[in-house]
Amino acid sequence: MSSFTIPKTQVAAVVESIGAPIEIKHDQPVKQASELAPGECLVKMEYTGVCHTDLHAKKGDWPAKPNNPLIGGHEGVGIVVAIGEHSERPPVKVGDRVGIKWLANSCLDCEFCRKGFEQNCVKAQLSGYTVDGTFSQYVVSFVHHVTKIPESIDSASAASILCAGVTVYRALKNSNTHIGDFIVLPGAGGGLGHLAVQYAVNMGLRVIAIDTGAEKQKLCLSLGAEKWIDFKQSTDIVKDIKDATGGFGAHAALVTASASAAYEQAVDYLRPTGTLVAVGLPNAPLGANIFWTVFKSINIVGSYVGNRQDAIEAIEIAAAGKVKVHYELKPLNALKDVYEGMEAGKVVGRVVLKCE
Known part of the structure; x- marks a missing residue:
């Protein structure tokens, strides 16, 4: 099922082994x-964001190992441009602009999928x-998991909403917060963090x-943060936060940083x-x-990306102009340099690659 001319070969960034x-x-x-x-679709890529998860996939330093050879990116x-024959009730059609997320596919029938935790599906x-x-x-992606992109948001901006945006x-939504509550965002200037600031403010x-x-x-x-704390300049981050919150501390912390110290504090x-x-995923206790934790009745919640509905909501909020991705546009062949910038902590906002 295709009305597009599909080439036999393409340009791709490949990691042959871990x-x-x-x-x-x-x-x-x-x-x-x-x-x-059946159920598969072929998508001609326009833009793709670069996430710290992609760097972990390249390095293979998580407990769960990637499948190599591998083309990264999510x-x-x-x-x-094409949909597999005999696909059952595909919600998208050839010519639709869609987004591809970390969760490429799930069974949709297990307990986790039925309860809206598709990302935890064992398949x-x-x-x-x-x-x-x-x-x-x-x-190649899957018709029941790609996300339709509204006309009011451009493709380069929409790309990072599909992981960084939906994740934060x-x-x-899992933070047990209410209007007027204080929330601390370690890693606020990064790819996930700067979007978290905007969703939180909204x-x-x-x-x-x-x-x-x-x-x-x-x-x-x-972007609307009420208080800024530079962790390299502060002599007492805990005191700074308590001073900013009337002495009681924050109602919630959403940790997108990949350093375990951000959790310990x-x-x-x-x-x-x-x-x-x-949210951030250092491989550490x-x-x-x-x-x-017990004495203060602290809640600790793990929040792993989001489901299909979360993605639709996150992209619609961005399409309405409430959240904007601050990104630098680079060519696909700049990926190696982008990874080096990530490891050095020099990336502000997000990097988006043009897939050509």
Whole structure:
């Protein structure tokens, strides 16, 4: 099912084995329309965001290992150019502009899927991790999991909403907060963090942003953060947060930082009954003090990306102009340099690659 001309080969960024260097290949095969299984669709990529998860996939340093050879990437926007024959009630059609997310596919029938935790499906397939992702010109995805992109948002901006946006949006929904509550966002100037600031402000929350550097400070305050704390300049982050919240501490902390120290501090600066939402994924113990966790009635919640409905809501809020992705546009072959910038902590906002 296709009215588009589909080439036999494409440009793609490939990691042949765990920890291997990225290879920009110009002869990577493209799955043809006749080869698509029922439920699969072929998407001609326009733009893709770059996430820290992609760097972990390249390095293979998480407990769950990626499948190699691998094309990474899981924040892609493009056009459906083919749909597998005999696909059952596909909600998208050829020519639709769609987004591809971390969760590429799930069974939709297990207990987790039925309860809206599709991302925890035991049969889940993950874009750019267990199946090839969006660092390419064409990608195979699944008709029931791609997200339609509203006309009012451009493709480059929409890309990062599909992971960074939906992840922090779902995490905020899990934070047990209400209008007027204080929320601390460690890593606020990064790809997830700067979107978390905006979603939180639009939910009526009072944002305390933690990060480092004048550029990130300017960004966070311009997006509506009420208080900025530079973790390299502060001599007592816990005191700074308590001073900013009337002495009681914050109602919630949404940790997008990938450093375990950001988690260790959270129980100290949360007020009694506060909620720690774990989003960033360092492969390390949580480090929360058990006595104070119990004594302060602290809630600790793990929040892992989001489901299909979360993605629709997150993209619609962005399409309405309430949330904007601050990104730098680069070509696909700049991916190696982007990873180096991520490891050095120099990336402000998000990097988006043009897939050509």
